[in-house]
Amino acid sequence: MTRTVFFVSDQTGVTAETMGHSLLTQFEGLQFRAVTLPFVSSIDKAQEAVRRINAVGTEEGARPIVFSTLVQDDLRLVIREAKALVLDFFEVFVGPMERELGTRSTHSSGKAHGISDSVGYAARIDATNYALSNDDGSNRDYWKADIVLVGVSRSGKTPTCLYLAMQYGIFAANYPLTDDDLESAGLPSALQPHKAKLFGLRITPSRLQQIRQERRPNSRYASLPQVQFETRVADAIFQRNGIRVLDTTDSSIEEISARILQSTGIERRVRP
Amino acid sequence: MTRTVFFVSDQTGVTAETMGHSLLTQFEGLQFRAVTLPFVSSIDKAQEAVRRINAVGTEEGARPIVFSTLVQDDLRLVIREAKALVLDFFEVFVGPMERELGTRSTHSSGKAHGISDSVGYAARIDATNYALSNDDGSNRDYWKADIVLVGVSRSGKTPTCLYLAMQYGIFAANYPLTDDDLESAGLPSALQPHKAKLFGLRITPSRLQQIRQERRPNSRYASLPQVQFETRVADAIFQRNGIRVLDTTDSSIEEISARILQSTGIERRVRP
Numbered sequence: 370m371t372r373t374v375f376f377v378s379d380q381t382g383v384t385a386e387t388m389g390h391s392l393l394t395q396f397e398g399l400q401f402r403a404v405t406l407p408f409v410s411s412i413d414k415a416q417e418a419v420r421r422i423n424a425v426g427t428e429e430g431a432r433p434i435v436f437s438t439l440v441q442d443d444l445r446l447v448i449r450e451a452k453a454l455v456l457d458f459f460e461v462f463v464g465p466m467e468r469e470l471g472t473r474s475t476h477s478s479g480k481a482h483g484i485s486d487s488v489g490y491a492a493r494i495d496a497t498n499y500a501l502s503n504d505d506g507s508n509r510d511y512w513k514a515d516i517v518l519v520g521v522s523r524s525g526k527t528p529t530c531l532y533l534a535m536q537y538g539i540f541a542a543n544y545p546l547t548d549d550d551l552e553s554a555g556l557p558s559a560l561q562p563h564k565a566k567l568f569g570l571r572i573t574p575s576r577l578q579q580i581r582q583e584r585r586p587n588s589r590y591a592s593l594p595q596v597q598f599e600t601r602v603a604d605a606i607f608q609r610n611g612i613r614v615l616d617t618t619d620s621s622i623e624e625i626s627a628r629i630l631q632s633t634g635i636e637r638r639v640r641p
Numbered sequence: 642m643t644r645t646v647f648f649v650s651d652q653t654g655v656t657a658e659t660m661g662h663s664l665l666t667q668f669e670g671l672q673f674r675a676v677t678l679p680f681v682s683s684i685d686k687a688q689e690a691v692r693r694i695n696a697v698g699t700e701e702g703a704r705p706i707v708f709s710t711l712v713q714d715d716l717r718l719v720i721r722e723a724k725a726l727v728l729d730f731f732e733v734f735v736g737p738m739e740r741e742l743g744t745r746s747t748h749s750s751g752k753a754h755g756i757s758d759s760v761g762y763a764a765r766i767d768a769t770n771y772a773l774s775n776d777d778g779s780n781r782d783y784w785k786a787d788i789v790l791v792g793v794s795r796s797g798k799t800p801t802c803l804y805l806a807m808q809y810g811i812f813a814a815n816y817p818l819t820d821d822d823l824e825s826a827g828l829p830s831a832l833q834p835h836k837a838k839l840f841g842l843r844i845t846p847s848r849l850q851q852i853r854q855e856r857r858p859n860s861r862y863a864s865l866p867q868v869q870f871e872t873r874v875a876d877a878i879f880q881r882n883g884i885r886v887l888d889t890t891d892s893s894i895e896e897i898s899a900r901i902l903q904s905t906g907i908e909r910r911v912r913p
Contacts (some may be wrong), residue, residue, distance in 0.1 A: 391656040621754060628680075637655050
């Protein structure tokens with residue numbers, strides 16, 4: 370049986386989805402159907418949301434689960450009337466925080482994923498543009514970088530740089546170890562002045578072969594001897610130059626990014 | 642007075658930061674200092690976290706606020722001993738969900754931002770690679786696109802495509818209206834077979850001028866007559882071809898993306 374889950378928000382729904390997803394992963398084996406209702410910012414829209422939620426409950430014979438991040442009291446009261454398990458994020462946490470901080474919250478919507486923090490938002494966009502123009506060894510404006518990821522082709526450098534930029538406003542460049550670099554087995558000259566910023570991404574040969582095989586089936590690029598050679602020389606370069614490394618084989622870009630922040634202590638430009 | 646806020650997680654901390662950030666924005670005017678403690682995955686690490694939290698509280702003379710998404714009971718019990726306001730995400734919500742679903746949760750850590758959903762994760766990475774190779778009018782493999790964003794230079798196309806890809810696994814290309822396109826004022830031929838996938842991004846001339854001025858000060862590109870001309874012709878192209886449009890002037894990439902999903906009904910490849 371599939372249970373329908375609603376994410377109800379007066380803004381983008383990103384917070385509601387994040388919290389809901391996090392909880393749903395705790396119930397393995399159950400099937401959920403997810404519906405996001407963003408921009409529920411008026412009584413009318415809240416009532417329409419309740420009608421949709423109730424209709425699904427009637428149709429499926431099981432009450433939906435609703436993750437709500439609505440902030441305004443009048444809208445929250447409407448949603449709580451839905452025939453559903455309503456998990457009301459603000460109701461639970463805002464009260465204790467108000468008591469702790471000795472002040473009332475603003476109960477105003479739409480602050481978390483908008484551009485009200487214009488400095489932080491601009492930093493994220495600037496960092497994203499930086500990551501794009503300094504991707505894959507291009508541009509090489511490493512003086513401006515907070516970090517330069519180094520690794521063989523398809524070790525996870527590009528998506529990690531983009532995530533570091535968009536999530537944390539970090540200026541992340543990346544440099545792929547090319548055939549020439551690997552033949553000479555030395556630290557590429559473009560990287561030498563920036564040793565302290567370098568961070569190596571490792572990946573196991575078998576996983577690397579699998580990824581490359583999907584991109585260029587049966588090529589030399591995807592052959593086992595080639596990936597074994599590349600990963601071995603890359604490891605040697607990292608070790609000889611005292612470059613910090615992280616194995617990305619079983620990690621998501623979120624995990625790689627969080628590990629990099631933790632192990633380097635880089636200051637993010639955007640703070641929660 | 643600045644209050645220190647800790648985000649404690651057994652994994653990346655993304656969920657804890659998202660929920661905490663969302664709540665902190667409700668307390669405007671107060672100053673917070675944010676500290677993320679990710680990968681708190683053992684009793685030892687939890688005890689170390691408590692020591693850090695308590696030390697900050699003693700030093701600052703105000704107890705910290707702790708947003709915890711720890712899942713394992715033994716770790717949560719340790720954190721709850723901190724001399725802080727501990728807001729325990731799982732404690733609050735898992736109980737009601739277990740009763741509703743009639744089953745115990747797994748209480749296992751690290752599912753939300755890892756790669757346990759390998760199909761969804763691969764979709765996000767594939768979509769990111771697609772966005773990169775079909776950025777800024779390059780490649781033009783629009784048959785594969787879920788959506789093609791169209792607009793003048795610096796209307797927000799690229800970061801929005803990347804966000805749609807990384808967050809939702811959506812294949813988003815973008816096409817910049819070039820000088821030639823704007824001179825002819827017709828729908829570019831590359832876009833004509835894909836009308837149903839086109840989505841226009843608008844921006845006000847004054848905001849566009851500001852953004853361009855930062856990039857290329859005092860250029861023709863950043864001049865008011867030029868941005869007025871471009872935005873006017875772009876609007877005409879959108880209107881004449883029945884292309885849906887969204888004004889990006891005051892919106893973040895999260896907001897633009899959520900609006901696009903809502904107004905097009907595009908199915909995401911990654912669900913919460």
